[in-house]
Amino acid sequence: MALPGQTQLSHMEEFMEGIWKQNPVFVMVLGMCPTLAVSVSAVNSLSMGIATTFVLVCSTLLVSLIRKLVPKEVRIATYIVIIATFVTVVDYLIQAISLAVYDALGAFIQLIVVNCIILGRAEAHASKNPPLRTVVNALGMGLGFTLGLLSLGAVREIFGAGKLFGFSLFGPDFQPWVVMVLPPGGFFVLGAWLLLFNWLKNRKVDGALVKPLEGHTHA
Amino acid sequence: MTGKSRRIELRAAPHVKRGVNVETIMLHVVLALLPIAGFSVIQYGLSALALIMATTVSCLLSERLFSRLSGQGNTLADWSATITGLLLALTLPPSFPLWMAAVAGFAAIALGKVLFGGLGYNVFNPALVGRAFVQAAFPVAITTWAPAFFPGRFTGFIPTTFTMPLMTPPGLAEWLHQHVVDGFTGATPLARWKFENHVASAGDLLSGVATASAGETSALLILACGLYLAARKFMDWRIPVAVIGSAALVALAFHLVDPGRYPAPVFVLLSGGLMLGAVFMATDMATSPVTATGVWIYGAVIGVVTVMIRYFGGLTEGVMYAILIGNALVPLIDQYTQPRVFGARGRKA
Numbered sequence A: 001m002a003l004p005g006q007t008q009l010s011h012m013e014e015f016m017e018g019i020w021k022q023n024p025v026f027v028m029v030l031g032m033c034p035t036l037a038v039s040v041s042a043v044n045s046l047s048m049g050i051a052t053t054f055v056l057v058c059s060t061l062l063v064s065l066i067r068k069l070v071p072k073e074v075r076i077a078t079y080i081v082i083i084a085t086f087v088t089v090v091d092y093l094i095q096a097i098s099l100a101v102y103d104a105l106g107a108f109i110q111l112i113v114v115n116c117i118i119l120g121r122a123e124a125h126a127s128k129n130p131p132l133r134t135v136v137n138a139l140g141m142g143l144g145f146t147l148g149l150l151s152l153g154a155v156r157e158i159f160g161a162g163k164l165f166g167f168s169l170f171g172p173d174f175q176p177w178v179v180m181v182l183p184p185g186g187f188f189v190l191g192a193w194l195l196l197f198n199w200l201k202n203r204k205v206d207g208a209l210v211k212p213l214e215g216h217t218h219a
Numbered sequence B: 001m002t003g004k005s006r007r008i009e010l011r012a013a014p015h016v017k018r019g020v021n022v023e024t025i026m027l028h029v030v031l032a033l034l035p036i037a038g039f040s041v042i043q044y045g046l047s048a049l050a051l052i053m054a055t056t057v058s059c060l061l062s063e064r065l066f067s068r069l070s071g072q073g074n075t076l077a078d079w080s081a082t083i084t085g086l087l088l089a090l091t092l093p094p095s096f097p098l099w100m101a102a103v104a105g106f107a108a109i110a111l112g113k114v115l116f117g118g119l120g121y122n123v124f125n126p127a128l129v130g131r132a133f134v135q136a137a138f139p140v141a142i143t144t145w146a147p148a149f150f151p152g153r154f155t156g157f158i159p160t161t162f163t164m165p166l167m168t169p170p171g172l173a174e175w176l177h178q179h180v181v182d183g184f185t186g187a188t189p190l191a192r193w194k195f196e197n198h199v200a201s202a203g204d205l206l207s208g209v210a211t212a213s214a215g216e217t218s219a220l221l222i223l224a225c226g227l228y229l230a231a232r233k234f235m236d237w238r239i240p241v242a243v244i245g246s247a248a249l250v251a252l253a254f255h256l257v258d259p260g261r262y263p264a265p266v267f268v269l270l271s272g273g274l275m276l277g278a279v280f281m282a283t284d285m286a287t288s289p290v291t292a293t294g295v296w297i298y299g300a301v302i303g304v305v306t307v308m309i310r311y312f313g314g315l316t317e318g319v320m321y322a323i324l325i326g327n328a329l330v331p332l333i334d335q336y337t338q339p340r341v342f343g344a345r346g347r348k349a
Helices: A011-021 A032-038 A042-065 A072-097 A099-108 A110-114 A116-124 A131-161 A183-218 B022-044 B046-069 B080-091 B098-112 B126-137 B173-179 B189-196 B202-207 B219-231 B238-257 B265-270 B274-281 B292-312 B319-336
Strands: none
Touching: A011 A131, A032 A042, A032 A099, A032 A110, A032 A131, A032 A183, A042 A072, A042 A099, A042 A110, A042 A116, A042 A131, A072 A099, A072 A110, A072 A116, A099 A110, A110 A116, A116 A131, A131 A183, B022 B046, B022 B080, B022 B219, B022 B274, B046 B080, B046 B098, B080 B098, B080 B126, B080 B274, B098 B126, B126 B319, B202 B219, B202 B265, B219 B274, B238 B265, B238 B274, B238 B292, B265 B274, B274 B292, B274 B319, B292 B319
């Protein structure tokens, strides 16, 4: 998001925001409820990620298009109506495509309405930016959320069932780690990913700090 | 840490009277654990030995890995990881597959200790965190028991010991049928009480012939080792006394109300991991309160929760969760049992 006085991001940078710098799961730690609840398998994670991305892109596009028409006082209500519309669309779509996935995701499809990533994007980005920029940003955010969910879902499925996307990895004798498909497992895996992400980020920051200092002393 | 001297000594520095540091205390705890570990090897043979080595090596390697990653230098010398490994093995069933034991050791150090900042900063007893992790991950393996003193224990392993990593351990039924006297049900005394209403005799429980985790069978031996630590003041004697005392009182109350349903306090005290937990795990210095009043409250909570879980919970044994709950309460207990500062007025202790 470009603040006044700041140089505007290119569309590529805008897209990468959600995937790396502002990743909804690993950096902003938003949308934890669906993240922890549905990430028991890679397929569930992927479906949830795609559903959220769809709602995110469509609703931010619409919010961006009407951003100059909506009075400030009723904007949140307007956003919710727009988001709820697309959630209903997704709800029926998933039911039509795969009833198994629909049952697995349960109430969490309807709960996309109150997903803070979507409302946050609508309020912080779509209401201030032109449609193309908003859609690019929303696509990045949606993809970042999907990647976050997938990285949790994959680890939990590998340990919890010995499978990945339903394909058996270790043969029939695999001992499932029951804890991984239970809520504590979700927290453990999320914690481990956050640890890894922060470690990588800190290493980058340290490297960036050390270099100019070295140059300074040599000069 | 424990001794409260009422005398005030006026002397110039140095004030150190006894060369006790973390390493010395930890080393003595290791020494006190060795007889218990040795007895479990006598009872369960090579499998118990392999189990003890697996958890200890796993704990030491994890500790080394994380101390290197965090740049803390070599923290193996303080013996704390060795204690965690030994204690962890003693709480596991002797037939526990070694790869699961290694997972437990890693979880104990990584989740129970390093995550909080290492020795002294951990909120929960690391060995119990490791055990809780594998209890949640592998509920079947951790409730599969082998009989004590089974024949051939020094010449061979229990078949589940060398399960391929990540694989399900084989069933023990056939092996038990071939090696063990008839009528072994594979149930611990607590399970037999809970599901069959059979109360094991105190003699069996004291001497350690009952089925149980590797190191919790002989109450006598655990008490003797605990007495040594308490006598050398390496351990706060109040904690085991409070745990055992409160468990006995609650058990007695239930027994008096309904003797047919609830066993005598002796059974409650001697069965399961109560002794091992009270003497070696509840007393962990980093995870128990520092105030004298607090220590009594802490011990009483553990004793009462243990009996409550055993009597009314779904699990047969509650010591592990009772101690973890006690650990979680420690900061609160410490805060409310602060002694009054000498000479200060107003707020009472």
